[in-house]
Amino acid sequence: PTTPCTDFDVAYFHSYAHVGIHEEMIKDRVRTDTYRAAIMQHQSSIEGKVVVDVGCGTGILSIFCAQAGAKRVYAVDASDIAVQASEVVKANNLSDKVIVLHGRVEDVEIDEEVDVIISEWMGYMLLYESMLGSVITARDRWLKRGGLILPSTATLYLAPVTHPDRYGECIDFWRNVYGIDMSAMMSLAKQCAFEEPCVETIMGENVLTWPHVVKHVDCYSIQIEELESITTSFNFKSMMRAPLHGFAFWFDVEFSGPAISTINNHVPSVIASSKNHPMDGFQKKKRANPNETLVLSTAPEDPPTHWQQTLIYFYDPIEVEQDQQIEGSVILSQSKENARFMNIHLEYASGGRSFVKESVMR
Amino acid sequence: PTTPCTDFDVAYFHSYAHVGIHEEMIKDRVRTDTYRAAIMQHQSSIEGKVVVDVGCGTGILSIFCAQAGAKRVYAVDASDIAVQASEVVKANNLSDKVIVLHGRVEDVEIDEEVDVIISEWMGYMLLYESMLGSVITARDRWLKRGGLILPSTATLYLAPVTHPDRYGECIDFWRNVYGIDMSAMMSLAKQCAFEEPCVETIMGENVLTWPHVVKHVDCYSIQIEELESITTSFNFKSMMRAPLHGFAFWFDVEFSGPAISTINNHVPSVIASSKNHPMDGFQKKKRANPNETLVLSTAPEDPPTHWQQTLIYFYDPIEVEQDQQIEGSVILSQSKENARFMNIHLEYASGGRSFVKESVMR
Numbered sequence: 001p002t003t004p005c006t007d008f009d010v011a012y013f014h015s016y017a018h019v020g021i022h023e024e025m026i027k028d029r030v031r032t033d034t035y036r037a038a039i040m041q042h043q044s045s046i047e048g049k050v051v052v053d054v055g056c057g058t059g060i061l062s063i064f065c066a067q068a069g070a071k072r073v074y075a076v077d078a079s080d081i082a083v084q085a086s087e088v089v090k091a092n093n094l095s096d097k098v099i100v101l102h103g104r105v106e107d108v109e110i111d112e113e114v115d116v117i118i119s120e121w122m123g124y125m126l127l128y129e130s131m132l133g134s135v136i137t138a139r140d141r142w143l144k145r146g147g148l149i150l151p152s153t154a155t156l157y158l159a160p161v162t163h164p165d166r167y168g169e170c171i172d173f174w175r176n177v178y179g180i181d182m183s184a185m186m187s188l189a190k191q192c193a194f195e196e197p198c199v200e201t202i203m204g205e206n207v208l209t210w211p212h213v214v215k216h217v218d219c220y221s222i223q224i225e226e227l228e229s230i231t232t233s234f235n236f237k238s239m240m241r242a243p244l245h246g247f248a249f250w251f252d253v254e255f256s257g258p259a260i261s262t263i264n265n266h267v268p269s270v271i272a273s274s275k276n277h278p279m280d281g282f283q284k285k286k287r288a289n290p291n292e293t294l295v296l297s298t299a300p301e302d303p304p305t306h307w308q309q310t311l312i313y314f315y316d317p318i319e320v321e322q323d324q325q326i327e328g329s330v331i332l333s334q335s336k337e338n339a340r341f342m343n344i345h346l347e348y349a350s351g352g353r354s355f356v357k358e359s360v361m362r
Numbered sequence: 363p364t365t366p367c368t369d370f371d372v373a374y375f376h377s378y379a380h381v382g383i384h385e386e387m388i389k390d391r392v393r394t395d396t397y398r399a400a401i402m403q404h405q406s407s408i409e410g411k412v413v414v415d416v417g418c419g420t421g422i423l424s425i426f427c428a429q430a431g432a433k434r435v436y437a438v439d440a441s442d443i444a445v446q447a448s449e450v451v452k453a454n455n456l457s458d459k460v461i462v463l464h465g466r467v468e469d470v471e472i473d474e475e476v477d478v479i480i481s482e483w484m485g486y487m488l489l490y491e492s493m494l495g496s497v498i499t500a501r502d503r504w505l506k507r508g509g510l511i512l513p514s515t516a517t518l519y520l521a522p523v524t525h526p527d528r529y530g531e532c533i534d535f536w537r538n539v540y541g542i543d544m545s546a547m548m549s550l551a552k553q554c555a556f557e558e559p560c561v562e563t564i565m566g567e568n569v570l571t572w573p574h575v576v577k578h579v580d581c582y583s584i585q586i587e588e589l590e591s592i593t594t595s596f597n598f599k600s601m602m603r604a605p606l607h608g609f610a611f612w613f614d615v616e617f618s619g620p621a622i623s624t625i626n627n628h629v630p631s632v633i634a635s636s637k638n639h640p641m642d643g644f645q646k647k648k649r650a651n652p653n654e655t656l657v658l659s660t661a662p663e664d665p666p667t668h669w670q671q672t673l674i675y676f677y678d679p680i681e682v683e684q685d686q687q688i689e690g691s692v693i694l695s696q697s698k699e700n701a702r703f704m705n706i707h708l709e710y711a712s713g714g715r716s717f718v719k720e721s722v723m724r
Contacts, residue, residue: 018554019532019547019550019551019553019554019555020554020555022547023532023535023551026539026540027535032540036540058544058547060539060540060542060544063542064540084546084547084550087546088542088543088544088546088547090546091543091544091545091546092542092543170381170385173385173389177388177422178388178394178398178422178426180422180425180450180454181450181453181454182420182422182450182453183453184446184449184450184452184453185381185384185420185446185450188381188446189381189385191381192380192381192382193381193382
């Protein structure tokens with residue numbers, strides 16, 4: 001039984017009918033070059049094979065796969081951008097290889113098993129938009145045993161950050177405005193600026209310590225239920241003395257094959273669960289990168305992408321000393337208001353004081 | 363009889379309850395410094411006098427007036443930001459001088475005549491937001507004969523522009539995307555990018571000739587009916603050979619006193635009409651600036667402001683030769699959908715071809 005398409009889904013698909021969002025994604029060279037490089041790196045698994053591109057947008061990844069020698073590519077998108085994707089495919093004389101299917105992966109029909117699933121499904125702070133569910137659906141409906149999923153894994157990170165410039169420019173700013181004390185504005189300013197998550201680019205130097213792994217996703221085994229609510233506890237030790245302004249989320253994805261995935265103890269089966277994945281809850285110290293696995297990273301220390309980082313700011317900074325502990329927990333859950341929104345329940349404590357912050361990524 | 367407050371007004375006032383919009387306006391130094399300089403220039407008309415600040419926001423202009431020696435300043439705003447304005451006034455020990463009135467100028471009561479009206483009412487392309495109507499209401503309700511209005515005049519300009527970079531970056535871009543011909547995207551790209559007016563900053567070098575005056579507003583005499591629909595015809599001669607990509611609107615306002623206004627044949631009376639103002643429909647060649655009148659300009663050749671310029675782009679550029687004529691007409695009218703929106707009906711012809719473009723500033 002297919003889940004019905006909600007009004008929120010309609011609005012979501014509609015947002016992808018606007019060109020700007022595709023222009024932004026395509027112009028993000030870190031994103032698009034890494035996908036193209038990953039397709040070329042896995043050319044031997046793609047050549048002569050059947051591919052599904054989940055959420056194909058303008059069809060660029062499908063065309064990369066066709067260029068890499070895919071026998072057939074099913075380019076699926078529920079947004080009206082599929083109309084343009086179809087025209088692009090035709091203009092490039094690839095209509096015999098790339099089949100654009102305008103609909104949801106839950107609804108369209110593909111009458112064969114596929115060898116490869118490719119998808120650029122990542123939203124802000126990885127899971128915003130909940131598009132990973134469509135990849136899971138495609139995998140469970142069509143992927144051959146031993147098939148390839150690109151990307152193969154994804155990891156969401158969290159770290160404490162200091163960002164005095166940001167705080168100064170929109171909060172402290174009000175202390176002296178053309179010589180006038182407008183600090184009466186500060187409380188409203190904090191609420192307006194910091195009530196909800198902010199998508200913005202920070203630098204490696206804003207991060208106070210190694211990040212914590214909030215969630216590791218193995219695309220071969222992840223189950224939809226695992227995404228409904230994600231809970232993690234963290235315990236950081238600040239590497240420096242600084243005002244702590246909040247926490248940043250970012251993610252990376254890896255493009256490894258099913259074989260490497262097995263070496264890493266991932267079971268390429270839809271039954272296995274990664275609920276207790278050994279990486280979850282651990283702090284990342286150094287990137288494990290066997291066999292030159294391609295990584296698309298949105299970390300503050302790496303070149304900026306259109307995903308930027310997602311910041312949860314406090315209303316007031318906490319002064320932390322070097323080695324001071326910052327502990328707490330996060331619960332990420334789908335909003336009841338709109339399943340594509342995300343509730344972020346954050347508890348944190350440091351220096352003997354503890355706080356709770358609720359926010360919604362809309 | 364007071365006009366009722368519509369849902370659109372509620373939404374409009376609500377948008378000004380967010381701090382960001384005030385932060386942006388205050389940080390626009392061209393705007394705020396010019397207002398402050400104008401207040402100081404007219405200090406002799408403000409000292410010991412009664413002032414109304416229409417749409418006071420955070421109250422900054424009211425405080426400038428109090429600092430300039432105003433006896434009393436009524437700071438009126440229908441948005442909830444009036445709560446903060448009141449706190450700012452209190453924190454600066456000006457509660458005896460600055461009286462914050464939380465409501466519309468149509469609804470609040472001021473039991474005396476006022477000597478000065480100050481207001482920063484200008485929206486994108488001057489008239490968007492329709493806030494000038496509130497200044498007219500305040501003038502007709504409270505302003506003394508011979509009183510001062512700051513700014514005193516406003517002029518909306520139109521000029522043909524070339525902008526190959528902008529066109530290239532979002533339209534021609536699709537011709538070759540990572541080696542793929544995606545020109546099938548161009549039609550949708552044009553529609554998404556250029557269907558509605560764009561607020562963006564262009565340079566003096568983007569402008570093909572002297573601007574045309576779409577509307578000159580004398581704040582002493584303008585009547586609300588004149589703003590419902592503004593029609594003008596233009597006839598430009600391109601000063602260079604270039605692709606014509608569209609038209610730009612911008613404005614300036616002047617801070618002259620009622621005396622200077624009279625010299626300019628403006629009658630400082632609410633009965634006189636500027637409907638056939640001698641400047642309307644003429645092209646501006648040089649700024650008349652008697653007595654060092656302060657001007658706040660948002661022209662492309664002047665330092666950028668948060669108003670930027672408002673561009674109406676064509677779907678396809680027109681190649682024009684030097685001295686080629688570009689003629690047509692514009693009708694600006696309030697949207698029936700929402701009185702704070704503006705319909706822009708543009709007709710233009712050049713090189714023997716003519717076009718019509720309808721757009722809505724939302």
